[in-house]
Amino acid sequence: MNSKLFGSVLLIIGTTIGAGMLALPIATAQIGFWYSSSLLIACWAIMTISAFIFLEVNLWLPANSNLISMTERTLGNTAQSIVWLIYLTLQYSILCAYISGGADIFHYFILTMGISISLKVSAVIFTCLFGYIVYGGIRFVDYFNRVLMFSKLGSLLFLIICLMPFVFTSNLGNNAIHEVNLPSSLSILAVAFATIVIIPSLRTYFGDDIKSLRYAIFFGTLIPLVLYIAWNFVILGSIPLNGDHGMKQIIHSSNPTSDLIITVNALLKSNLVTILTKIFTSICMATSFLSISLSLSDFWADGMSVKKEGKEKLVIFAITFLPPLMIVLFYPGIFIHCLKYAGICCFILMIFLPPVMAWRGRYGQYLKGYRIPGGKFLLAFLMIFGIGMIGLGVSNV
Numbered sequence: 001m002n003s004k005l006f007g008s009v010l011l012i013i014g015t016t017i018g019a020g021m022l023a024l025p026i027a028t029a030q031i032g033f034w035y036s037s038s039l040l041i042a043c044w045a046i047m048t049i050s051a052f053i054f055l056e057v058n059l060w061l062p063a064n065s066n067l068i069s070m071t072e073r074t075l076g077n078t079a080q081s082i083v084w085l086i087y088l089t090l091q092y093s094i095l096c097a098y099i100s101g102g103a104d105i106f107h108y109f110i111l112t113m114g115i116s117i118s119l120k121v122s123a124v125i126f127t128c129l130f131g132y133i134v135y136g137g138i139r140f141v142d143y144f145n146r147v148l149m150f151s152k153l154g155s156l157l158f159l160i161i162c163l164m165p166f167v168f169t170s171n172l173g174n175n176a177i178h179e180v181n182l183p184s185s186l187s188i189l190a191v192a193f194a195t196i197v198i199i200p201s202l203r204t205y206f207g208d209d210i211k212s213l214r215y216a217i218f219f220g221t222l223i224p225l226v227l228y229i230a231w232n233f234v235i236l237g238s239i240p241l242n243g244d245h246g247m248k249q250i251i252h253s254s255n256p257t258s259d260l261i262i263t264v265n266a267l268l269k270s271n272l273v274t275i276l277t278k279i280f281t282s283i284c285m286a287t288s289f290l291s292i293s294l295s296l297s298d299f300w301a302d303g304m305s306v307k308k309e310g311k312e313k314l315v316i317f318a319i320t321f322l323p324p325l326m327i328v329l330f331y332p333g334i335f336i337h338c339l340k341y342a343g344i345c346c347f348i349l350m351i352f353l354p355p356v357m358a359w360r361g362r363y364g365q366y367l368k369g370y371r372i373p374g375g376k377f378l379l380a381f382l383m384i385f386g387i388g389m390i391g392l393g394v395s396n397v
Contacts, residue, residue, distance in 0.1 A: 005212050007142040008202050010149040012220025015198045015289030015295075017152070017227065020202065022281070025235035026260060027188040029247035033236045044225040047193035047350065050382060052219050052372050059210065060202050060367045066200040067303030067349070074357040074365065077216060083353070086149040090114040090345035091296045095324040098289040100332065103127045105228050105282040123328050130286060131321045134293040137308070138205050141290050148290075152283040155276045156227065160234050161263075161373070166267055166308055167237030190389060192228060192345055193221055197351045204298065210370050239263055271378040291370045296320050346394035352386030355379040 028036035057070050067087060103123035110117055117125075122377040134142050195217065206212050240246045245266070250259045265273045297308065298318045306312040359379045361367040372378070 003203065005216055007146055008205060008212070008216040009220045009223070010146055011142060011202070012195050012198060012216060013223055013290060014145050014149055014152070015291035016193060016195055016224040017156075017290040018284045018322060021192075021228070021231065021284070022260060022277075024188065024192065025035055025232050026247070026251055029241060029251060030233060033232055036189075036232055036236075037098070039227055040192075040225060040232075043189040044193050044221060046258055046382070047190060047195070047383060048218065048221045049372070049374075049378070050351050050354045051195050051199060051221065052214070053358045053379070053382070054199055055203075055210075055213055055217065056348075056370055056372050057354065057357045057361060058200055058368045059208065060361055063199075063207055064204050064298075064307075066299045066303065068299065068303040071353075074360045083349070086345050086348055087299060090342055090349065091292060091299070092324050092327070093342050093345075094292050095289070096327050098285055098292065099127055099328045099339075101325055102130070102282075102285040102289060103328070105253070105278070105285060108278075109282075111288070116389075123325065127321055127325045130289050131293065131317065134297060134320075135288060135313075135317055138201055138294060141294050142205075145290055148283050148287050152280060152287060153227075155233070155280040155283070159273065159280070160230050162268055162270070162273065163234035163238050167234055168240075169237070171237050171240050172233070176243060181356055190351070191346050193224065194346050194350050195221055196354070197299075198291050201294050201298045202301070214264050240266060260298075260368060293320060310357060319357065344390055347386055347389040348394055351389055355382040355386070359383075 030038070031039070057074060058065060060249060061069055061073060067083060071083045100123070103119055103126045106126045107117065107119055107122040110122065134141055172225065199213075199217070202213060202216060206216075236247070239250075239260075241248055243249075250263065257311050261277050264277070265271075297316050300316050300319055301308050301312075304312075304316070306316065308316055355378075358372075359376070362371070363376070
């Protein structure tokens with residue numbers, strides 16, 4: 001594996017594994033480890049196939065083409081306008097969440113050094129610091145992300161190893177699926193493999209090196225699958241479903257994620273776990289922020305038909321970072337409302353849209369090039385599945 005491919009795999013892992021990983025066992029606890037593992041594998045397969053189909057459509061266009069050009073080429077101007085709205089709602093909502101969470105963690109670390117600043121100043125510093133890294137381009141992001149990913153994966157693996165001795169197989173048994181909010185769980189599992197947004201940026205990085213792009217997507221999603229299953233194994237195996245401090249109690253808590261961390265810390269009786277969890281969460285914020293910001297800036301460059309150079313580059317990065325920063329500073333409640341629709345946006349863009357574009361390009365416009373096997377059956381299945389997930393998402397808003 002060459003250096004560029006290695007870095008790209010880490011970029012996809014950084015996009016995929018976010019701070020929401022802490023919520024994964026909470027969402028699947030009542031299903032049980034074996035059922036949740038089966039659903040994770042199924043969601044991984046569907047989301048990875050969707051990513052490959054997205055790559056197929058992207059390869060029909062020149063390098064530097066993003067979702068806007070892809071939609072216009074295959075589906076026309078009306079669909080393009082809808083995608084503009086959905087994509088920007090999704091990306092800005094996520095960026096607001098990462099700026100808000102990143103600023104909170106940055107504020108905490110600054111306070112530990114005896115420096116007192118406001119959360120608003122912390123948000124500005126966090127955005128400027130990591131925004132500057134994104135401004136340096138995908139190669140700069142790649143190398144910086146590698147440093148963060150080693151710490152991120154190292155802390156996660158250490159937590160998993162520490163919890164292994166506390167796993168009891170009796171806690172891993174299957175539970176009744178009808179007792180859990182399965183639509184909500186499926187939504188969380190599907191979004192856990194959302195990697196499509198970074199693919200156009202990787203295409204710019206690799207050009208038309210299809211083999212490397214395929215390897216990056218496959219291993220970049222397979223590694224998170226293995227880590228998700230391992231994480232679920234140690235959490236669901238070490239914390240019983242019922243009883244005091246059990247998973248059911250955590251699920252119904254007003255602060256389930258923090259309660260899970262407290263329970264794990266009490267189980268291991270180690271302050272090191274708390275420190276590692278904070279490190280893991282903070283690095284998750286940083287790596288995901290870098291990937292999402294890079295994807296959004298490339299999206300804007302494609303949508304505005306400009307190159308990320310000179311004054312145009314400054315404009316691109318201003319419209320990438322200023323709106324979410326202003327929302328966090330002055331209208332912090334808006335993005336929380338928007339996040340309710342983030343899952344629906346993910347299903348539209350990452351499950352339903354790729355097969356629709358591929359169908360139109362293959363059988364309506366007869367575009368030639370790299371093609372995913374499976375034919376019309378696979379595309380129809382993904383479209384039906386996407387519609388189902390969108391319906392589940394709407395029912396849970």
